[in-house]
Amino acid sequence: MSDAGSHRPAVSCRGLHKKYGDVVAVAGLDLEIRAGECFGLLGPNGAGKTTTIEILEGLLEPDAGDVEVLGLRWGRDDRALRQKLGIQLQDTQLSDKLCVDEVVRLFRSFYHQGPDVDAVLAMVELESKRRARVSSLSGGQKQRLAIALALVNDPELLFLDEPTTGLDPQSRRQLWALLQTFRSRGGTIVITTHYMDEAEVLCDRVAIIDQGRVIAIGAPRDLVASLGPDHPNATLEDVFVAHTGRHLRDD
């Protein structure tokens, strides 16, 4: 991982718009994510987090707006950009019939550089499962495998879309530790979540998104402090409520 690019932002986008038919998913979104930080996109289901991150990942084309990732542009530098990114998507189901090491080896073959299969499995603590079929893995193990696939190329920038949804508390903490190791080595992370505690533990800064717009942005602590001295025990949840009058998670 190099810090050569630490002067330019890892991601910058301006005026992002995306509609699905009549439904507006992203309505004029600006972001600037610094190299080396862990940046959280926080918001309720349907806020536009996944649409936003998929535009940044080059999987969706925005209707309007300008995106630059690691100083490169989608549509022009795709191959070069894909070599530098690690991506985990929501609900990818890998082939049940394959063994863990086979899946990792397949994904590793797409990249010019990166650690070998054993090293990747060691990172996500799946060495003991290397010959296990994907179908036999637990939810937490499958999610760690998904992260392993995002790390096979030693990426500069890691995109994670709700990586801990549906995991038990222990698996979540395991994943957090893994992401903190990645950060400590200089990597940049963009993560979406609707768990406030996750954002508070992992993220240097968060953008709270609602109805396709950024309604607040900053370090979790600063955002909480902005509610004023009357809220000494406030959380990001309270920040969201203060801005929208609604709760982050209705469930």
Place this chain on the structure above:
Amino acid sequence: MTRHVRHPLVELTWTRVREFVREPEAVFWVIVFPIALALALGIGFRSNASEPVYAGVLDGAGSAGILSSIAADPSIRARLVSEADAERALRNGDVHVIVVPGEPPTYRYDPARPESRLARLAVDAALQRAAGRTDRFAAREQPVQVLGSRYIDWLIPGLVGMNIMGTGMWSIGYAIVYARTRKLLKRLAATPMSRAQFLLAQILARLVFLVVEVGALLVFAYAVFSVTSRGPLALVAAVCVLGALAFGGLSLAAASRAQTIEAVSGWMNAIMMPMWILSGVFFSAAHFPAFAQPFIRALPLTALNDALRAVMLDGASVAAIAREVVTLGVWTVVSFAFALKAFRWR
């Protein structure tokens, strides 16, 4: 443990092969189905030469005399039928002709059925002889039992072709749509993987199975029916590979945008159905009218079957099957290009 990173095309191909061989049911049907079909058809058509014709004689005045007259010809099996039964027996093929006694007798038969026309001729000859007609000469007969000119010899190349089409279409089409519904294609599209290589790997993996499925069918046909190829086996193999490429491309095209297994099944049936009927698997495509022939010949299964038969039955050279080879090549390139352009990764 390998530190060595293999080429993505190799990894993608082996991944597909692994997924397939770990699906025991799929392997079973790919190999067993064509063999079972060949066995059933081979037995059904085995003894064409000694197959008798079946005649019914309508019960009534004079029927006994007619029965005994017909009995003089050992190739005719005759029995009495009642008026109530006659129509049903004829329709079901229990009898191929019905003789109504009279002066002269009446033949009831279906001229659209070859066996019915045959039975009418045989019965007529037997009755004419019994009535006193004499033959001017007795022709010498030379029954054809030569290996290479039986129905089974003609059928096997057609089954090979049909199998290359069927398993190629289903195995690739299902795998693609399955991966799409599981969002695996979207995940792959998020890597720098070459999309053309991914599609190519699906076809290359097919070639691995092809050795097994075509090999099993040909070995079976040789062992049980002594079916051999007059042309070199290398050319048979080359034609099979070409066929697999064409149907690989077609199945990628059929699966290029389908979002559900139901949708891709519909597309594949729509593509394959005309060829099952028109491309001469079980009976010659020459039966169809002349104006349809150019269209029929342009179908990939027709080209594959024609080329296989030319090589296996006539020992044709590469030059002699050039038109079929070009037809298959065009289908491969056009369908692959279409699939690559139209392919939906999410």
